[in-house]
Amino acid sequence: MNTNYDVIVIGGGPAGMAAAIEASKQNTSVALIERNDELGGILNQCIHPGFGLKYFKEELTGPEYAQRLINELQETTVKVFLSSMVLSIHHDDNQTHYVTFINEEGNTTLSTKAIILAMGCRERTRGEIKIPGSRVAGVFTAGLAQRYINMDNFKPGNRFVILGSGDIGLIMARRLSLEGMKVLGVYELMPYANGLFRNIKNCLDDFNIPLHLSTTVTKVIGKDRVEAVEVSKVDENLQPIPGTEEVIPCDTLLLSIGLIPENEISSKAGVELNPATNGAYVNERFETNIPGIFSCGNVLHVHDLADNVTAEANITGKNAALYALGLTSSIRDNTLVVHVKTPIGYSVPSSIIKNENASIFFRVRKPISNAVMVVTSNGKEIFRGNAKEYKPSIMECQIIPSKILSEANDEITLSLEEGE
């Protein structure tokens, strides 16, 4: 068996597949390692439509979207390892990386010039937000419930309360309703909805499911299975307001309270993580602090759309291939560090090159109805955009031409100037 590849991709979801396809187009040898028994990642359980409008210019379901990429992948020479779990990444002094994984055939180590991290993300849990109350059955992350229903054909409950208005929670509210389960309401800690507008409309409004803003679950009640949850209104500091408690009888609590990039393998390999994203710090090539290790998709930062994941992964795949072929170097001059000011939460990349046009992805931490993007460099304004609306649910992309960047010194700072 060949144990050396130009590029190794870890993860076979939309990011990993798209990255592998593009890397392979550069005439490199590519291996893709996927822990599940099939390619597609979480798309396989996302049987609703809404995928592909941006990337494939037509509306697809998750599995259909995945299949498009699987078909493309099959046209390439990419070697796919399924049911294979990567246990570690390490490197030697010659800038060779090694990826060790296990599957039913045993323990395998492959060597490579470039690694693309594309492991996706996991859901935040009850423990992370420390919901008090009893530890009973019937508290599920929305994705786990989605898996039970769409993959395993089992109902995880009858009467649901959903905490969090993230997209998965909204999609699940509709899914449960369609399958005859009762959704009593969606509760959101923040004063605004976290999911996409289209999902609020299609998944809640169309099914008469109430959305309660500035409200959270303050207690899980039950002996063995959820019997009720207590919800409370929260104040402007997001703290529950005593006296506003309401007990809602139900048998299931679904949590859609955010996603976290799964970077445990990355950080063990020495990849530096950005606390604002829980993903790696990358430059404009999506290369991490470790030369030859790249990162893209939801393991880098949580995206709004699979389409955007795919587009990002295409670029990353190509860059990793060029690096592996020795056509680009990790040593670069003229770099600019990218800073952001609140309410911008983070930027990807976190450093860029001066003499190239830059695409900077970011999200805001709160909705702003009208704001202007202002870019400064060492205190001097170098760019001012047009006024527009910003929402936390949407991943924004700011393009800055190289001509403007040439005026920058050693850093740029993105900020939003709020209008009337």
Next chain:
Amino acid sequence: MKEYDLIIIGGGISGCAIARELSRYKLKVAILEKNSDIASGTTKANGGIIHAGDDPQPGTLKAKLNVRGVELYPTYAKELGFHYKLTGSMVVGFDEDDLKHLEQIYDNGIQNGVQGIELVKDSKRIQEIEPQCSKNAKYAVYCPNCGIVDPFEVAIAMCENAVENGVDVYLDEPVIKIDKENGFIIKTPKDTYHTTYVIDAAGLHADDVARLAGIDEYNIIARHGDLLMLDKECGVKNLMPLYPIPSPESKGVVSLSTLAGNVIVSATAVYREKDDTASYKEGIEELLRGTNKIVDGLNSRKVIRTFAGERAVVENNNNDFWIKPSTIEPNWFHVAGIQSPGVASAPALAEYVIQMLKESDVPLIEKENWNPIRKEPIDFSELTPTEQNDLIHQDPTYGKIVCRCETVTEGEILAALKRNPQPRTVEAIKRRTRAGMGRCQSGFCQSKVVLILARELGVSPSDIHLENKNSWILTGHVKEGQS
């Protein structure tokens, strides 16, 4: 009706420890456990510290059993194949008032016979002992022989060894009625048992069970404790147990790294209703404050689970254990009020109970073929790559990862299912394999575990429970007529 010489009511760590020691003797013994798994009450929800023995008041039974337990643990761990690690511990003080308390604790420790105990009055020395201890700590009592275990692993190991040596275990069998007739006739919803002797190790409900037999000699109240579990990546590694100055009722908020490398913060102390194992907001907040005071560098946002347990406290008993024969029924033995340091004391408690039985003329004749060794289950994540490779070649199910956070393979789950008592629930599998114990809290692996359990036990996934009866996970198919 099933006939036994001796029945232990309650399969927590105390009941399991006693069962294991009793399995040395030619005696027909059974454990009756009301839950779906052993070790699933107070045993599963505590810090897992083998306290050195500096805390209990000198002269108490607690003090004696704690110190003896510390002596016995290394041998027990070896024989029973469970993880035990000597860590050392410090009770930490910040000012002169604290120093007075620490001097008292140090004296206690000396009187209790704690080996190697040291009163530290030098913050540099504190940092040498535990560099992650708060830099503000000025004084400490250091006990080098404190250790850590996973309490449920200890209880399971003891129970499995007892079963190998002939003890029977009945799960899901709460005692609902006890008649006195030539010994005791014990009824559960499933069955009836006749026994000469009873050891009542029913934890929070030991007093209620005794009352079923007309024995009303003490009263148990429940002291609730919240606990927090943090991710392995939380800024702190291999933290030895660090205690604040204790109160009379609690050792206060103790922080430590568990065997697996998580940080656990344990535990608050509030009297609540029996069986209230809910987490409380104020408890969680107290724990966070407590740990931030005593540990430097802990990212307390990395909490992955909050949970709670209840300590069984015998009223008006000076917070001591209550281990004695009933004065009404001499063949009924109370093992009650096993609050902290119950885990640390368990092996010594069993030894003490055996002595008590001998003094009560229970016939204990040693078996010729007693086997003290329990074979340790394979933990895939602890193997070297070569060992992993060899194991997968022998059995490919070890090449299938079920729980990605804790690197638990299908092979380990299948092996756990072959052990006795057999784990039949998602939580029982978790306690034996760690599947679901990691940072995603079973978000990815729960459905896999449910399907494996259903397949191996020959039942529908809808019949698999999280923990006890009624803790159902699934309720039938979404679309009928399909598998």
